Amino acid sequence: MVRRAKAGPIRVLIAKPGLDGHDRGAKVVARALRDAGMEVIYAGLRQTPEEVVRAALEEDVDLIGLSILSGAHMALFPKILVLLKAQKAGNIPVFAGGIIPDEDARRLKKAGIKAIFGPGTTLQEIVTTAQRLARGAA
Amino acid sequence: MTGSTRLPPLAKAIVDGDRRALARTISAVENGDPAVAGVLRALYPRTGRAPVIGLTGPLGVGKSSLLSVLIAHLRAQGKSVGVVAVDPSSPFSGGSVLGDRIRLERKANDDGVYFRSMASRGEAGGIAASTREVTRLLDAAGFDVVFVETVGSGQVDVAIRGVASTSVVVLVPHLGDEVQTLKAGLFEIADVFCVNKADLPGADLAAKDLSELVSLGAARDGWAPVIVPTSTTTPSGIAELWTAISAHEAFLDQTGHRAATERARLSAEIAERVRDRVGRDVAERLTRDADLRTLLDRVLARTLDPASAADELYSTHYATK
Numbered sequence: 027m028v029r030r031a032k033a034g035p036i037r038v039l040i041a042k043p044g045l046d047g048h049d050r051g052a053k054v055v056a057r058a059l060r061d062a063g064m065e066v067i068y069a070g071l072r073q074t075p076e077e078v079v080r081a082a083l084e085e086d087v088d089l090i091g092l093s094i095l096s097g098a099h100m101a102l103f104p105k106i107l108v109l110l111k112a113q114k115a116g117n118i119p120v121f122a123g124g125i126i127p128d129e130d131a132r133r134l135k136k137a138g139i140k141a142i143f144g145p146g147t148t149l150q151e152i153v154t155t156a157q158r159l160a161r162g163a164a
Numbered sequence: 165m166t167g168s169t170r171l172p173p174l175a176k177a178i179v180d181g182d183r184r185a186l187a188r189t190i191s192a193v194e195n196g197d198p199a200v201a202g203v204l205r206a207l208y209p210r211t212g213r214a215p216v217i218g219l220t221g222p223l224g225v226g227k228s229s230l231l232s233v234l235i236a237h238l239r240a241q242g243k244s245v246g247v248v249a250v251d252p253s254s255p256f257s258g259g260s261v262l263g264d265r266i267r268l269e270r271k272a273n274d275d276g277v278y279f280r281s282m283a284s285r286g287e288a289g290g291i292a293a294s295t296r297e298v299t300r301l302l303d304a305a306g307f308d309v310v311f312v313e314t315v316g317s318g319q320v321d322v323a324i325r326g327v328a329s330t331s332v333v334v335l336v337p338h339l340g341d342e343v344q345t346l347k348a349g350l351f352e353i354a355d356v357f358c359v360n361k362a363d364l365p366g367a368d369l370a371a372k373d374l375s376e377l378v379s380l381g382a383a384r385d386g387w388a389p390v391i392v393p394t395s396t397t398t399p400s401g402i403a404e405l406w407t408a409i410s411a412h413e414a415f416l417d418q419t420g421h422r423a424a425t426e427r428a429r430l431s432a433e434i435a436e437r438v439r440d441r442v443g444r445d446v447a448e449r450l451t452r453d454a455d456l457r458t459l460l461d462r463v464l465a466r467t468l469d470p471a472s473a474a475d476e477l478y479s480t481h482y483a484t485k
Contacts, residue, residue, distance in 0.1 A: 034195035035258060035283070060259035065283045070266030076273065081265060084279055086187035113184075 036160040038089040041069035041078045043106065046096035051123060055091060058149040059156060075105040083115060088160040094124040099134065107138045119159040123147070175206040178305050183278060186305050190280055193301065194294045204297065207304035212426070214246075214303040215413045216310045218328030220290060220350070223316025225336045226360040228267035229396040230405075231313055235270065235277055237402050238309055244276040246302030249313040250291050253283040260284075264313055278307065289323030290314035296327045296433070319349040326429055329422065330412045332356045332405070335374075337366030342373040351377065354389045355412045358405055362393035387415050446477065 040056045042049055049071055056066045067085045069078065082090050092103060103122060110116050122134065123143040131142045141155045177185035192200040219227045228249065235245050249264035262281035270277050280298070287293045291314055302310045314324050324331055333354035345351050357378075359370050374391045390408040394401035416422035449456045459477060462468040468476075 033197075034191060037191070056261050060254060060261050061257050063254075063257045063259045065253075065259060065281075066261045067265060067281050068261055068263045070263075074272060080273075083184055084187055085265075085281055086184075086191045115184075 036064040036089065036157065037067065037085060037087045038064050038091060038156060038160065039067045039069060039078070039082050039085060039087045040091045040093070041073045041081065042071050042093050043073050043075060043078055043102045044094050044096045044098045045072060046094065047071055048095045049093070051095075052091075052093035054149070055093070055123065055152055058153055059091075062153045062157070064156070064160075075102055075109055078106055079109040079113060079115070082110070082118060083113060087118065089156060090118055090120045091156070092120065092122045092124075094122065094126070097125070099124065099126050100130055103134055103139055104137050119162065121152075121155065121159060123152070171206050172202055174200075175203045175304075178203070178207065178301065179210065181275070181306065183275070186278065186301060187280070190298050190301060193297050194282065194285070194292070196294075204300070207301065210304040211300040212303070214307055214310045215330060215409075216299050216303070216312060216328045217409055218312045218314065218324035218331040219334060220314040220317045220321070220324045220331060220353075221334030221358075221360075222318070222339065225316075225334045225339075226396055227313050227316075227334050228264045230334060230358065230360055230394065230402075231264075231311060232267045232269050233396050233399045233402050234311070234406065235268070237406055239270070239274065239276055243308040244306070245278075245309050245311065246305065246307035247277070247279045247311045247313065248282050248295060248298050248302065249279065249311075250282045250284055250295060250315050252315045253285050255286075258285075278302065278305070284315055287323075288321070290317045290321035291323050291327060299327060317350060319347060322349055322353045325353045326432065329416060329425075330355045330409050332358050332409065334358045334360050335370060336361045337364050337370045339370070342376060345373050345377040346380075355387065356405070356408045357389055357391045358401075359391065359393045361395060362401060363395040363397060367393055385421055386419060387412065387421075442482065446481075449481075 038059055040052050042052050056068050059066045067081065067087065069081045092106065094102065107120065110118060119140045121141040122139050126142055126144060134142060140159050143152055171179060174185055174189065178189060189200055189203060219231055221227055231247065238245050251260055251262045251264060253260045260283040262283060264281055265279060268279055282292050282295065282298065284292045291312065295312060299310050299312060312324060312328055314321065331353050333350060335357065336359065357374050359367055359374070371391050371393055378389050378391065390411065392401055392405045392408050394405055450460050456477065459473055463470055463473045
């Protein structure tokens with residue numbers, strides 16, 4: 027397996043798993059990451075966990091960002107983490123944003139989601155975290 | 165395919181259908197990582213097999229949607245498909261939003277499709293510098309058909325012509341009057357014209373303007389571009405589009421144009437690689453070597469002109485005979 031050349035830009039997948047159609051946040055984040063020099067693969071709405079993982083592997087991303095506002099995060103996020111591990115891709119960091127109650131956020135972080143951003147998060151904070159997570163990736 | 169046991173491990177993994185090995189190798193190619201040179205060398209004999217179909221045309225004409233329905237059409241025939249879809253990089257941040265995947269609809273866990281988004285990374289012309297090499301990887305990986313979707317193209321973005329065996333120029337109704345079809349550039353590179361969104365009013369007129377263009381002698385080397393109206397919402401015209409593409413591929417084989425075109429392209433590619441290498445070498449020497457710094461000083465002092473300096477440098481350092 028080749029090692030990633032450090033020269034390349036950070037590649038990040040932004041996807042919306044589940045059935046809600048509120049993609050404004052995901053688009054704003056995609057744009058901010060673009061302006062920070064990243065190559066953002068925007069996978070769009072209504073992605074199944076399988077589709078998210080497949081896109082991440084085909085696109086060889088350093089990082090995955092999930093946006094969700096449907097409330098189905100406790101079902102979908104852990105499934106994505108499990109599928110990534112099953113594909114030996116558990117080292118790709120996953121961060122998330124949306125409407126996620128604090129208690130759920132704690133459990134999701136314990137399950138392996140690296141960062142969770144709720145309403146009021148600044149774009150700078152998301153960019154900085156994304157850069158840190160991508161650099162830490164194997 | 166036979167003989168894969170003699171390949172280096174990473175090349176063998178790609179040939180054996182390991183999509184992650186393919187994905188990582190594509191990244192390495194994009195990043196200019198010299199570590200994969202051996203893999204590319206080992207895979208090259210396995211290329212030149214799959215047709216490489218270029219989809220180009222202005223932004224918003226429906227290239228990604230068209231690609232999605234074309235993929236479905238080919239999957240129904242049992243053909244596997246590898247795709248590289250290019251979107252622009254920012255001239256300011258170098259970043260990009262690669263959004264061609266959002267139109268992709270396919271069955272879950274269908275290994276017969278591999279879709280890769282690619283940023284243009286500063287390259288003009290509609291594709292990235294590494295796009296050609298990536299189409300070779302997809303070819304060597306065994307896909308029956310390889311597609312390249314260009315960035316939304318302007319009139320001079322014709323680089324796809326040097327990579328694709330068949331170039332499809334995708335247009336829509338009301339892009340302009342028939343004078344637009346007379347202009348040089350994009351309209352000249354089409355092997356197939358696709359008038360997409362043909363369910364909209366004006367599609368007939370667009371197709372008529374194009375057929376007049378073709379009747380004026382847009383035909384190159386005995387091939388007259390075929391005009392196909394399509395719609396991806398219905399969808400309609402997709403089988404006809406693939407038939408037109410296949411007809412052009414058959415034409416290339418039957419007339420010997422494939423071999424001739426390939427010879428010209430490879431010649432251009434080798435020349436380009438040598439030019440890049442020599443150019444970098446010269447730039448480095450002009451700052452490093454004492455005699456060349458003196459040469460540069462003379463140009464700076466206006467006692468020698470740049471063309472003569474280049475002649476002198478070339479004849480002393482590169483000309484062998």
